[in-house]
Amino acid sequence: MSVKILMVCLGNICRSPLAEGILASKLPKDKFRVDSAGTGSWHINQPPDTRSIATAKKYNIDISNQKGKHFQKSDFEIYDYIYVMDQSNYDNVIELSETPEQKAKVQMILNELFPDENVDIPDPYFGLPNGFEIVYKMLDEVCDIIAKKLIAKHQ
Numbered sequence: 001m002s003v004k005i006l007m008v009c010l011g012n013i014c015r016s017p018l019a020e021g022i023l024a025s026k027l028p029k030d031k032f033r034v035d036s037a038g039t040g041s042w043h044i045n046q047p048p049d050t051r052s053i054a055t056a057k058k059y060n061i062d063i064s065n066q067k068g069k070h071f072q073k074s075d076f077e078i079y080d081y082i083y084v085m086d087q088s089n090y091d092n093v094i095e096l097s098e099t100p101e102q103k104a105k106v107q108m109i110l111n112e113l114f115p116d117e118n119v120d121i122p123d124p125y126f127g128l129p130n131g132f133e134i135v136y137k138m139l140d141e142v143c144d145i146i147a148k149k150l151i152a153k154h155q
Helices: 014-025 050-058 089-098 100-105 131-154
Strands: 005-010 033-036 081-085 106-109
Touching: 005 014, 005 089, 005 131, 014 033, 014 050, 014 131, 050 131, 081 089, 089 106, 100 106
Parallel strands: 005 033, 005 081, 081 106
Antiparallel strands: none
C-alpha cells in the first residue's frame, strides 16, 4: 500500500501542481503517490498554468498531464499527508476537517523548512515574471526535506 500525499493551493494550477511534480520526482513511485488539489473550484479538470508547466519542464519535470481537482472532505480519508501552500489554504482545509486526526494531517508546507513559522509560498499567478521560478526553487528545497523524511519513515 502506497503512502499518499496531497499538495493544496488555491486554484490547483500554479503552486500545488509544481509541488506535486517536484515531490513525485524525489520519491520512489512504487511506495508513494503524490497528488494536488485546490481549495477553489474554478479550474477543475483544467491543466496547470502554462507558466507552471514551462517552469517544471525547465527542470525535466512534466506536469502537463495533471488536471485540476477541488479539495473534498473525503480527501482526509484518502491522503496520509496534506501540505498547504499558504495560511488561507490552511484555514480552508482545516475548516473542512472533522477530527483531530484529520487536522493533524494538514501542514503548512514551509513549516518543514521553517518550523512553526507558517511562512506562505507566494501565489505567482499575478506576480512578477520570475515568480514561477522563485516558487519552484522554494518548493524544490522544501520537497527535498519532505522526501527525505517520508523515505526514512516509510521504507
